[in-house]
Amino acid sequence: MFGFKVVRQNHVGLVETLGRYKREVNAGLSFYIPIFQKVRIVDLAMIPLSLKGYSVITKDNAEVQTNVTLNYHVTDARKFEYENSNSVESMVQLVRGHLRDIIGKIDLNEALGSTSKINADLAAAIGDLTNTYGIKVDRVNIDELKPSASITESMEKQIRADREKTAAIAKANGEARSIEIETKARNDATVSTAKAEAAATIARADAKAYEIKKLNDMLASADNKYFTDQQIQAFAALAESSSNTVVMSKEDIGKFSEIPVTAQVMNQISKK
Known part of the structure; x- marks a missing residue:
């Protein structure tokens, strides 16, 4: 008496006789002797x-x-x-x-x-x-x-610490940059003011030097007649004032008495 066993596709059958491996059968219909034999099916698929x-x-x-x-x-x-x-x-x-x-x-x-x-x-x-x-x-x-949970917690703490550190560094760098820009602006303003004041001082000095130079040039080019004229004008102004005393050397009196206008002024002073 025989039995039969159907072995499916992508499977293999191992026929055992009284518990010992006898042969291998492929997919399809296989016959065996019941009680004495057994067919063990092995899946070959992934x-x-x-x-x-x-x-x-x-x-x-x-x-x-x-x-x-x-x-x-x-x-x-x-x-x-x-x-x-x-x-x-x-x-x-x-x-x-x-x-x-x-x-x-x-x-x-x-x-x-x-x-x-x-x-x-x-x-x-x-x-x-x-x-x-x-x-x-x-x-x-x-x-x-x-x-593990403990390591995950430690890693999260480290990540938070790194982020906080990065944020703190960025904030500090920003504040330092702001202070640097502000300080530079103040320094630039101070330098600009100093340069402007220095330029103004130089301009005033140049103007004063120019004024002095022009005056010296004018005095250098003036002759005795100019100074005599200035002295006559001074005597004329003196004649109009309330002063009636003029102190000068004998030589000067002799020199100015030669000038008619001067003599007239001196006479007016003496009458007072």
């Missing part, structure tokens, strides 16, 4: 697997929670079923071990910013598991690297 909440420690002793997803498929059904009691769990342990080793060699900041590199290193480390577990990992990806 299978997704999610590894969540796995804790690892970075080089700087920071605890990080990781979420990893991978895709694998069975390449050797016989090894997968008979050479390991749980090939999938063995694969998971291998993945976690390599991940712990890779992240343990880098600091927290580098780990958080290098997930693509960690993915590549992990895929290279896992390689082809066919020879060991009859499995090939087609894709592995770090979905999340999350620091």
